[in-house]
Amino acid sequence: MKMTASEYDRLNKQVSPNSSVVKNCIFAFLIGGLICTIGEFLTNSFLHMGMLQREAAALTSVSLIFIAALLTGLNVYDNIAKFGGAGTLVPITGFSNSIVAPALEFKSEGFVLGLGAKMFIIAGPVLVYGITSSVVYGVIAFLFKLY
């Protein structure tokens, strides 16, 4: 008698090892926390140099994006991410990595349709949904005079 899909699904769940969530979470906490601490340090340094809060915050993002882009180019970021998991994915550095990695990878298909077009295969949706939801919020704020 043939096994049904639901019987097989049960069997698969028994046999397939689960991710070690606790260990992964500890690494994500440590590495994600560390990246944020570096961010805090950078902001403080920029403030110390006499920048306004806003400029310092923007320059912090730019610096972290640059560092992550460079580490991606040097083939290092993905090795940190093996342990870091969401700790390297969720910070702005992960956004940078998700743009640089495909740009590097698809350079072999040309500078326009490869590097240029494929740059956003992972980060594109973040911009699409992030920007759209901010515009929706802006329109709601305008209509209901929430500003």
Place this chain on the structure above:
Amino acid sequence: METFMEYLKAFVVGGLICVVGQILIDKTKLTPARILVSFVVAGVVLGALGLYEPLVEFAGAGATVPLTGFGYLLSKGALEGVREIGLMGALTGGITAAAAGIGAAVVFGFLISLIFKPGDKS
């Protein structure tokens, strides 16, 4: 001591936001791209509801560096845009606020991929 507490807060809050992401990766079938999208949209919504601002004041970079902070920045920008130039500001505000990050990612992405090549993984 005060500086130490400030860094500790950034570390703990930033770390915890990442832990939420890790639990989503391990416990759901959500792909990383979907998780990033959820985080940005969550940031916009929390920002709009005024819930993210206090977290930023509390944890600084611990709240602004994760992608939820990027969403918060977008929502804050949209609101300021509307305040300054009306309806058109809804369209321009968010992107203007996030422009440094997006611009940096695109330009550094471009430059880095001109210089380097993907490494050998096997």
Place this chain on the structure above:
Amino acid sequence: MPTRLGKYTLRLDNSPNIASFAAVGGKKEGEGPLADFFDILCDDTSFGEQTWEKAESRLQKDAVNKALDKAGLSPSDIQYIFAGDLLNQCTSSTYGLRDMGIPFVGLYGACSTMAESLAVSGIFVDAGAADKTVCVTSSHFCSAERQFRFPLEYGGQRTPTSQWTVTAAGGLVMTKDGEGPYVRQATIGTIEDLGIKDANNMGAAMAPAAAATLQHFFEDTGTTPESFDLIVTGDLGQVGSELLYDLMRHDGVEIQKRHTDCGLLIYPPDDKDVKAGASGCGCSASVLCSYLLNKMGNRELNDILFMATGALMSTTSVQQGESIPGVAHLVHLSNTKWQ
């Protein structure tokens, strides 16, 4: 002439002969336990080429040339080449083999391609349609990653059920007569799908196909697992192998003691990146054309069932939420020919 046994199996009465074989691998394969059995290993997995696709084509070309060399033949002696790979439109095969001038039969069976090419080639040779053929397949970690998953430098975590695509090619020369090993029987597999949707758990997606093909073969030939020295699957990995045992037990057949999996042989068991095992067309092809055929050559193994398994999804079908169909083709290799 091939004789049909039962519903699915062909007996190749003239016992096509495997005249020579060669395996080419990359750096990680060269650090694995089977390294000594490979003919060519390269520390640089780009093999000096500009793109990963060209590197994979190069793997195939080198495997064919080396196998021809060992048989003392040149491309012009070969009547058909049966080849395939994982990339879209099988470009590793077509670009790698385009300068050889050998009539080309392109095959796609995902990671099952090596067994598929052995079966088809065996039928050609057995039927007298050819007396010298080549079978070859390849896979490359980097070209597979960029087509099926993420860019190489993207920071992602591999799940515990995921498998590592082998950077290797295996090729062999098949002739009408010779000293063996011989291809005695072949079972072409049916497409099986028990609803697995996780592209990071391909062992689970393919195990039902492996179980079906094994059952078909045992029923058609009246043999049991004990009739063979070894049952070798292609790339079920840890998860898929466990599931295969369970599926076979469900039908009252115990194979665990006779079974091994190419995906569990090629890398050290403690490699942290490999997770559930190796995969890819080049996995079963290179393990067959290095370790297994060597062991048959020195008579440590005399009768084996070589069954490569393939997961037949595409990136599109996965994104559209379809489940993953599997297929498994089986060939019976033996040191004795039919009398």
